[in-house]
Amino acid sequence: MSSPLSARRSQIIACAVNLANTGGASALSMRALAAALNVRPMTLYYYVPNKAVLLNLIVAEVAEQIAWTSAPESPRDELVSHALDVYQALATNSWIPDVLRASTQAGAPPILVAEPFIASARGLGFAEADAVGLWRATWFLISSQLQSLGINAGTTPTVQAPASAEMAGLAVYVRALIDGMIITTLNSERAEICDLKEGLNPRRKLLHPDVGCQSCSYSRGDPAKPPF
Amino acid sequence: MSSPLSARRSQIIACAVNLANTGGASALSMRALAAALNVRPMTLYYYVPNKAVLLNLIVAEVAEQIAWTSAPESPRDELVSHALDVYQALATNSWIPDVLRASTQAGAPPILVAEPFIASARGLGFAEADAVGLWRATWFLISSQLQSLGINAGTTPTVQAPASAEMAGLAVYVRALIDGMIITTLNSERAEICDLKEGLNPRRKLLHPDVGCQSCSYSRGDPAKPPF
Incomplete structure (x- = not known):
């Protein structure tokens, strides 16, 4: 308890990700998490006010681990590959779609922050607001695609490469969205x-x-x- | 019970929409619907196998009522206005975001079918699969935007025009997606x-x-x- 809030929170999130990795999204109750952390639920609520916040923190944590593909010769291709990196990283964990659905149901649909995407968009000449807006729309495509994947609650979580047909399909529309914004917004x-x-x-x-x-x-x- | 399946189903959906209009999405349980229809729950399940199907049928029903804006002088603008028609029709009912979230949570995110959009896309020269895919991606933008709206469960449902800033923001990305697909896919x-x-x-x-x-x-x- 002597560690600062953020350090304690990191510990909690790591524990939550571990719970999801072993038991799926359905294993992610505040009660189970408190037990795994060996603290009272009230203590847990001090750091993480509710389950919606917990789920958003977990998605953010997965994003932290993304290995970003670089395509510096074409800023537009870099945007596309950053978007696909996000999809790939999230689709690899079978419990992520369940977490996204649960967050949405809780009224707090998570918007994963993809800093490299926004930085690349800025580099391409997009104004800050447009770069953020373009990422938000791209994330809508990614997260909707993820949420249309099957329910994994109750089954053993798996880590596997996402289906390549889905990736290819998503890529078409992400690319179109980005191209459309380049053409209509950028000078x-x-x-x-x-x-x-x-x-x-x-x-x-x-x-x-x-x-x-x-x-x-x-x-x-x-x-x-x-x-x- | 002498009416055919589809007629009976229409009756059930109308009753469900009525329940949502008066009590919000949270009023939409299979039990409450059976009571409102004055049938036993088992009878209701014969027509509508589960709540996820019910929610999808309700969204489809709202889509049936959409008054489509026509912009025949520009097929591209027609696509954009069809998309905004869908957003507007759904955002007008405050319980729709809750219904979309609940459907997604149930593992059956509804994809509202916008025939006029697909027809306009076909008219513009898109192949069937591309027209359907473009609609699906457009729907991802629309439904994500709707699901990011506030939770209305428990509050009195309202019917009101969607915020114009949200409409304008959505329009930018819908337009970019459509333009991008026109440029990259159409000859x-x-x-x-x-x-x-x-x-x-x-x-x-x-x-x-x-x-x-x-x-x-x-x-x-x-x-x-x-x-x-």
């Missing part, structure tokens, strides 16, 4: 104008604003050549 | 090439494929002028 004039001059399909460039023009010799890092 | 070459020839920003045309080219004299209905 991508430079790449567009460059491609228009070349008489090219402007789509290719829009989605790779950092690589310069592939047909003319303009490249971002080439100071000798003015942009247009 | 929009014709409009693009036409605009490229004119040295115009190709985006405008992409999103209004039916109106012909606004700068050259090509119009869809003009047989004297070959497309390109």
Whole structure:
């Protein structure tokens, strides 16, 4: 009890994740957690006010463990792969959909915070609010897909790779959402104008604003050549 | 009992919607519904096997009542307005978010079927599977937004217009998703090439494929002028 609040809370969350890993989401009661921590329920409530908060903390904890895929050559692809990283990390734990459903039912649908996604969106030129909004919409797609997966309550939790067909399906719509936001929100004039001059399909460039023009010799890092 | 299954079911759903309208989602138990219908619970279960099915039927019923906004001059805008029609119809009933959350918790997240949306998407050139997939992803955005609204269990249900800020926020991402799918999935070459020839920003045309080219004299209905 001498450790600060956050340290104690980390301990509690680690214990809760452990409970879910061994017994599934249904094993996650405040009572069972207090017993596993060897504290009285009232003590637990001091750190975690209710089950909805507990479930949100667990989802945040899983997010902490995500190994982010990097695709620095294309900021747009990086956004897509960050989104799929989140889906993959969550879908790997069979009890996560149950936790998301239970949180939603409790009136506190968790929004997992994907800092790398937001940072990449900022790097692509999105304003803070748009970057956050784009992540929120992307998370809606991810979490809805997760919540449409089967119920695992009562069964032995498993850790397995998510179905690749589901991943591929999700990727299509995440990519479309991101592309749509790039096109409608970002000022991508430079790449567009460059491609228009070349008489090219402007789509290719829009989605790779950092690589310069592939047909003319303009490249971002080439100071000798003015942009247009 | 002499009426066919579907007629009896319609009666049951109407009664359930009535229960929700007067007592909120929490008033929707199979027992209370049986009592309101003046039948034994076992009889009710014959028509509606469980509560998850009941909740899905109710959402489908609300969808039946939607007055679809038409925007025939732009198929893309029509898709957007169909999506917002769905959000508006559902958000108007304060108990709908609770019903969606309860369905999700029961492991059967409802996917409201928006036939006009799918028909408009087909008209725009999407293949059947892509039209259905686009609707599903759009529904993920709509239903997640609805489920993030407050819990109304126990409070008196209200019927009121959804907050316009939420509508506007949702519209941004629905529009981006649709635009992204139009650009990445549809073969929009014709409009693009036409605009490229004119040295115009190709985006405008992409999103209004039916109106012909606004700068050259090509119009869809003009047989004297070959497309390109």
